[in-house]
Amino acid sequence: MHRIGFSTGALALGDVCRGVGLVRDTGLRAVELSALRADELPGLMQYIKTADLSDFDYVSVHAPSAFPSEMEAEIIKQLTPALDKEHHIVVHPDTIHDARRWRQFGRFLCVENMDKRKPSGRTAEELSEVFRDLPDASFCLDVGHARQVDPTMGIAAELIRDFGDRLAQVHMSDVNSSSRHERLNLMASRAFGEISELLSVEAPVILESPLHSEPESRIRSEIAGEIARARRALMGLGRADEDKSPIQRRPSGKSVPDGSAACL
Amino acid sequence: MRFDARLNSPSAAGIFHRPIVWFFGVICVERIMLSHYDEKSRLRQIMGDARENWTNILSAAEASQEQSAKISKLLDDPELPLGNEDGSFVVFGSLARQEWTRGSDVDWTLLIDGQADPNHIHAAHKFRKRLDSNGFPPPGAAGVFGNLSFSHEIIHQIGGQSDSNRNTTQRVLLLLESAPLGTHGEAFERVIRQVLNRYLADDPTYRKLPRFLLNDIIRFWRTVAVDFAGKQRDRGGKGWGLRNAKLRMSRKLVFTAGMLQCFGAQLSASAKGETPGTRPVLDYLLESVRTTPLETVAAACTGLEKDGNAIGKTIFSNYDKFLGILNDEEKRRSLENLEAGKSTDDPIFRDIRDIGDKFQLGLIALLFSDKYAKLTKEYGVF
Numbered sequence: 001m002h003r004i005g006f007s008t009g010a011l012a013l014g015d016v017c018r019g020v021g022l023v024r025d026t027g028l029r030a031v032e033l034s035a036l037r038a039d040e041l042p043g044l045m046q047y048i049k050t051a052d053l054s055d056f057d058y059v060s061v062h063a064p065s066a067f068p069s070e071m072e073a074e075i076i077k078q079l080t081p082a083l084d085k086e087h088h089i090v091v092h093p094d095t096i097h098d099a100r101r102w103r104q105f106g107r108f109l110c111v112e113n114m115d116k117r118k119p120s121g122r123t124a125e126e127l128s129e130v131f132r133d134l135p136d137a138s139f140c141l142d143v144g145h146a147r148q149v150d151p152t153m154g155i156a157a158e159l160i161r162d163f164g165d166r167l168a169q170v171h172m173s174d175v176n177s178s179s180r181h182e183r184l185n186l187m188a189s190r191a192f193g194e195i196s197e198l199l200s201v202e203a204p205v206i207l208e209s210p211l212h213s214e215p216e217s218r219i220r221s222e223i224a225g226e227i228a229r230a231r232r233a234l235m236g237l238g239r240a241d242e243d244k245s246p247i248q249r250r251p252s253g254k255s256v257p258d259g260s261a262a263c264l
Numbered sequence: 265m266r267f268d269a270r271l272n273s274p275s276a277a278g279i280f281h282r283p284i285v286w287f288f289g290v291i292c293v294e295r296i297m298l299s300h301y302d303e304k305s306r307l308r309q310i311m312g313d314a315r316e317n318w319t320n321i322l323s324a325a326e327a328s329q330e331q332s333a334k335i336s337k338l339l340d341d342p343e344l345p346l347g348n349e350d351g352s353f354v355v356f357g358s359l360a361r362q363e364w365t366r367g368s369d370v371d372w373t374l375l376i377d378g379q380a381d382p383n384h385i386h387a388a389h390k391f392r393k394r395l396d397s398n399g400f401p402p403p404g405a406a407g408v409f410g411n412l413s414f415s416h417e418i419i420h421q422i423g424g425q426s427d428s429n430r431n432t433t434q435r436v437l438l439l440l441e442s443a444p445l446g447t448h449g450e451a452f453e454r455v456i457r458q459v460l461n462r463y464l465a466d467d468p469t470y471r472k473l474p475r476f477l478l479n480d481i482i483r484f485w486r487t488v489a490v491d492f493a494g495k496q497r498d499r500g501g502k503g504w505g506l507r508n509a510k511l512r513m514s515r516k517l518v519f520t521a522g523m524l525q526c527f528g529a530q531l532s533a534s535a536k537g538e539t540p541g542t543r544p545v546l547d548y549l550l551e552s553v554r555t556t557p558l559e560t561v562a563a564a565c566t567g568l569e570k571d572g573n574a575i576g577k578t579i580f581s582n583y584d585k586f587l588g589i590l591n592d593e594e595k596r597r598s599l600e601n602l603e604a605g606k607s608t609d610d611p612i613f614r615d616i617r618d619i620g621d622k623f624q625l626g627l628i629a630l631l632f633s634d635k636y637a638k639l640t641k642e643y644g645v646f
Contacts, residue, residue: 151381176349177378186344186390187351187383225342232343 002170002234003204004227005030005058010173010181010208011219016044020051026223030058030204032090032169038064038071041078049081058204060088060110060140060169069097076101083108088168090140093121099133110168112140113159115148115179122149124158131163138168141199143192144175144208153194160198167200172230173208183209184229193236205230301325301362306562310576318584320591321363321558328364331400332445335359335370338394339446346387347448350378353391354452356409360443362556363514365591369401371408373434375444377415377451388412405499408433415451419458422466422480429487435459436484439477439553440518440525460549464542473530474545478643481522488515496604505602505613512620513586520627521557524564525549527639558583561630568633575633578626582619589616 005028008019016033023031033048035041041064053059061082067075072095079089088110096102102109111130114121121127122145131137141163146156160167173181174188184192199205207230211222301307301322311318332355339346339353347353357371358364372395374388388411396402403409408430418435421427438459444452460477467476492511496504529548536544552560558580565576589595595612607613631640 147381148379151379151383174348178349180349182348183345185348186346186387187348187381189344190383190386191381228342229344 001231002199002201003030003058004028004230005032005056005204005206006223007032007034007062007171007206007208009034009036009062010210011212011223013212014040016040016047017051020053022219022223024055025220026227028227029056030169030206031056032060032062032206033087034062036062036065038067038075040064041075045078045081048085048087053085058088058169059085060090060206062090063092063095065092065095067095072097072101076104079105088138088140090169092118093127093130094118096130096134099130102134103136106136107138107168109134109137110140111137112142112171113145115142115145115175117179123155124162127159127163131166137166139163139166140169140171141167141203142171142175142208143195144171144173144181144188147188147191148175148177148179151191153191156195157198160195164198164200167203169203170199170205171208172205172233173210181208181210183211183226184233189229189233192233196234196236199234205234301559305559306566307559307576307580309566310562310573310580313573314577314581316577316581316584318580320365320584320587321580324358324364324587324591325362328359328362331359331364331368331370332443334398335395335400336445336447338398339391341394344390345447346391347374347446349448349450350381351376351384351387352444352449352452353446354438354442354444356437356442358514360441361514361518361558363558363587365587365596366593367401367590367596369403370395371403371410373409373411373413375413375415375418375438375451375455377454380414384412406430406495415455415458418455419462422459422462429491432480432484432487436480436522437518439549440481440522441557442553456553457546457550460546460553461542464546472533472545473639473643474526474549475643477549478523478526481519481526482644485515485519485522488519501603503600504604505599505607505610505616506596508604508607508613509586509589509599509616509620512616513583513623516620516624516627517557517561517583520631521560523631523640523644524560524636525552526643527636528552528560528564530639531635561627564630564636568630568635571629571633575626575629578622579630582623582626585619586616586623589619 006023008016008023008031011022012019020031020033031053033044035044044061048061061079063079064075082089083105086108088108089105090110090112091102093111093114111127111134113127116122121130141156141159143156146159147153149155172184172192174183174185176182207226209226211219211226307321335355352375353372354375355370355372358368359370372391374384374391376384392402392410413434417431418438421431422435438456463474463477463480467474489511492507495507529545532548533544555563561579562576565572565579568575589599589612598610598612599616602610602613630636631644
């Protein structure tokens with residue numbers, strides 16, 4: 001069974017401490033600490049230095065999703081303590097201005113596939129260029145992004161085929177046509193069910209479904225509901241009453257590697 | 265003639281059945297639920313002044329609210345919600361008009377305004393199965409409802425060969441009798457705005473009165489009337505009595521409400537002294553389409569300088585009787601099974617015909633009142 005975790009940004013935007021608390025309260029053992037905006041990063045890194053996260057068996061840090069090239073060196077410097085803690089650092093390919101600077105993170109640098117808004121990093125072919133420059137980097141498969149680029153999930157299958165041996169974690173949520181993350185629904189769950197058997201169970205699935213609800217009692221039930229939906233999707237239950245997926249019948253061309261070697 | 269724009273404004277009626285919260289320029293659609301006519305509604309005002317009690321109208325509105333809540337619950341299945349921001353489940357017909365009676369079916373569509381996704385059809389199938397298993401009668405046989413519809417066709421194909429009967433019906437009914445259910449009304453709101461914008465932006469000669477839109481509403485009404493004859497032939501007379509009753513009453517109501525919305529846009533802009541432009545008219549129409557047809561007609565009646573209540577009484581007391589007949593399972597079944605050749609001897613149909621005649625007289629009195637006669641003649645005939 002896949003490990004499921006949550007992004008703190010999905011639960012408590014800009015409040016990593018509360019986000020971690022909410023994830024911890026659910027008993028999940030995987031968490032992604034989110035600093036999607038550059039101004040959130042110093043606070044997050046300070047939190048990492050002091051917080052006891054030993055009860056989690058997977059921790060990653062989502063680096064800012066946009067910043068100018070002049071800030072790249074400073075961002076990398078700020079992220080370095082995460083490497084000391086052996087946390088994966090999830091980056092968007094378009095924020096890698098000079099790949100040489102990022103090589104120091106080795107396999108803990110985790111490159112994510114992009115949504116359709118971005119000019120690159122969306123397909124296996126586009127991501128192969130990134131991994132050519134960062135040969136040791138690992139891979140974060142965002143199934144919501146992949147589905148937005150190709151709702152048939154063919155591109156997701158290709159990404160797993162080509163980079164499954166690097167797969168460190170999975171992002172899961174619905175992503176609408178405006179590229180906004182949304183909670184899982186029937187269409188997304190069905191689509192994710194198409195490729196769930198191709199995903200290594202070693203790679204934790206980090207939910208990015210936005211659940212910024214008040215009061216706290218409500219968000220807890222929403223978290224539980226979203227986890228249940230994710231599990232159903234990963235078990236392929238969203239399509240249980242329908243025909244089998246054409247993707248599963250299609251020969252992949254390459255065997256899907258055992259992802260365990262690439263994971264923590 | 266003095267025109268009170270405030271009274272004529274649908275917003276003054278306070279009966280918006282789609283509570284939409286606007287903040288920071290973003291539409292946030294709360295759980296969308298139809299609400300019955302409250303004390304501020306024009307219909308209730310006329311009912312009170314006339315010392316009548318239109319229980320069939322009020323109970324149909326209440327039943328609509330209950331059914332909408334049930335359907336919204338089906339859509340918001342905690343295991344797998346059926347929508348997202350790109351797709352709204354939209355209901356039409358009696359449910360959207362707040363006229364739910366026993367035997368009403370659920371005319372619905374999954375309206376997509378976003379990226380095409382093969383899985384949309386599965387959401388539609390699942391919703392259909394859930395409606396079936398929860399005892400909701402399916403939409404009619406015409407195939408207009410009960411499936412997917414796409415914003416591109418609805419917005420781009422107005423007129424011309426590609427504007428099919430189905431497309432015209434869905435587009436015009438989106439404006440005249442529709443409501444999104446469940447938590448995702450975003451796609452619905454976007455499409456409504458885009459459609460209205462097309463009618464206004466593509467009408468370079470209009471001055472306050474949205475004539476392109478009005479022509480489409482009139483065309484739709486005539487199409488419904490022609491299709492009535494077509495269905496009589498195609499279906500060998502099956503369902504003739506009920507279709508005839510609806511044509512005389514609910515279809516005519518929707519058409520009249522559509523005309524009044526267009527006229528209201530012109531009158532409202534004139535009363536405010538606004539210069540011609542799409543924005544005030546668009547704003548007016550956006551508010552109007554959130555109002556039920558009955559309330560639109562009621563607001564028009566209360567906006568008349570004289571005889572508004574008497575006209576309203578004629579219209580609504582007869583419409584109340586019509587809903588009473590539809591809500592009577594035996595009478596409804598009798599109408600459903602009635603063939604045209606036997607209609608003259610059928611007591612229920614005779615009632616319907618009498619009610620329909622009086623209802624139409626009321627509508628004619630409204631449309632040819634001092635306030636609307638000029639517009640009706642100038643724009644309704646040619």
